[in-house]
Amino acid sequence: MKLSDSIQFVKGIGEARAKLFARLGIHTAGDLLFHLPRTLEDRTQTKPIAELMDGETVGVCASLAGGVKSYRSRGRLSVTQATVSDGENMMKVTWFNAPYVSKTLSSGSEFIFFGKASYKGSSFEMVNPVVEVFDGENKKTGRLLPVYPSTAGLSQTHIRNAAEKILDGLTELPKDILPSKLCDKMSFPPLYSALKELHLPKSAESFEAARQRLAFEEFFILQTGIHTLGEERKKFRAVPINDVKCIADFAKALPFELTNAQKRVINEISADLKKNSPMNRLVQGDVGSGKTMVAAAAMYAVAKSGYQATLMAPTEILAAQHYKNLKSLFEKFGFETVLLSGGMSAAEKRESLKKIKDGTAQIIVGTHALISDSVTFKNPALVITDEQHRFGVRQRTLLTEKGYGAHTLVMTATPIPRTLSLILYGDLDISVIDELPPGRKPIETYSVAEHTRQRLYKFITQKITEGRQVYIICPLIEESEALAAKSAVEYAEKLKKTSFKAFSVEVMHGKIKTVERKEIMERFARGEIDILVATTVVEVGVDVPNATVMVIENAERFGLSQLHQLRGRIGRGEHQSYCIMFSEGGKIADERMKIMCKTNDGFKISEKDLELRGPGEFFGVRQHGLPELKCANLASDMELLVRAKDGVRELLAADPNLEKPEHLALKNRVRERFAEVGENGILN
Ligand code: ADP
């Protein structure tokens, strides 16, 4: 069998199963070989029944102590039941909808049952245990088993069997893309042994060693690609901004005193701006910590020195909001601010483009329209991206390239693991705004059940009467934006006709045209709308301090970080704010609700999020327009990452375009992986 053979050549895989594999992106034998398990399941432990503990998952070696009963329950489920004995004690075993176990149970005398032992009344019981004849050649029990990412209809056994057959039948070895010297230095096992160990693990230690080998490889590919993407940028020199002391004048003109944290971060940025090597800094600050003012201070110093400063936001609404605020702020100083975003008319765009090009505009705000080819800057010196996690790596790089050596600042409310920031930005500096403006009252957050709804509506009515405004976030519908929009509209209609007849209720969702969306947001900001029923389009950055109540429907469907982002829309002004979440429960959901009710601290929340979701899903690199990591763990593989980075640096120093024949396989793999996420032009 060859690596490129279709998996339908593997015994036991027919057309139907091949389709299931295809859903996981597995089409060839080679694909399956590189479909790697996430974890191990330890089935080596067996115990006598006398030593079992309630709730533990364990193997029991036992024989039948009587007949096997099979019947259909009233719910039409097929049930198979037996009592088994290990010679001293008995245990009950039950299977639902597994008629085939009768056959297994009639094909031997001694068996291993592996499952969760529960103590019921007077004896132990296992429901749906894995069972096989105990004959010294066990496949399913008594050993370590790999656990793969899978899809509905495709069992772990299917994947395990297929992987085993491929390992047996292959007549060629996969190409090792890591330089062999590096593998020696890292004491890695050869690629094929590592793959074999992952699919047929011998011990937890050797499995981990093999996993590290492949995790390192993933980091290596990722770093090589990113390095190539970012290469352009390094050639540029930045414009040194000599006068940063002038920021004091800016601060004096503000209606409030900057917080100490804001001052500290502005100082850190100022020190960077003075240099002629580009600033590469990330500003982390929880929602409402006042990142925009920090950005504005830097923009002020740049404009004052006669250069242009740009702020790029991920959505039209956010760009419009920044534009409005910065325009009125900078008018006082005689600077011109322009907006450039996709939703503008052709004439408006032309006007902005002209001012960007001839230098009339010093302060430039926009969406990713700013990275289109038609934009030419006169003398740019600073590029800021807000809520950076919404942008792909490529988009940011492009803006920086356009900025021609500009100082770069990225701002985010979502703390990202150090590993990920290293991957995304390289060795960037981090500033943290760890203080909220004074007078902010912590948001009171409650998780409530359906029966409190009428009471909540009364509360909302009272708050609106007091002059406040309300967000109601609709249930998250993942199937499609169109469905989500429909449900939001219906929901708003219902509220308009029933509980909130007396008020102005508007709806906001992703299907509404950008211009209209902006207009709705402006009316909401002016206080003309009492209740805004919205999908998650309001999630990022929107600032209406008078809105103090947020209701989140079906909160169990949202992740922690997203709930926190949503909640960040309130608690932005002088009045006490309230966040009320309706949740249908579930174990993880309950855990999330508890955390939301307990803390307003974004850093704590994101830590918890990482823990609850598992590193694979958390803030995946995929979201940033990079190939997904399958083996590497962003929470715990920091050291591997650092070593991979060093390795890549060394390799590219010797062979920048990977032109040496021994690097061809690596080059191809980097191209392949990045092509998967639409990055086709790298390493030509
Ligand atoms: P975020 O960090 O979420 O982007 P913003 O920059 O939108 O936060 O700021 C939130 C609100 O706090 C804005 O209305 C802003 O004007 C206000 N603000 C910022 N800094 C201060 C400060 N030092 N004192 C009082 N209010 C401030």
Ligand code: MG
């Ligand atoms: Mg913001």
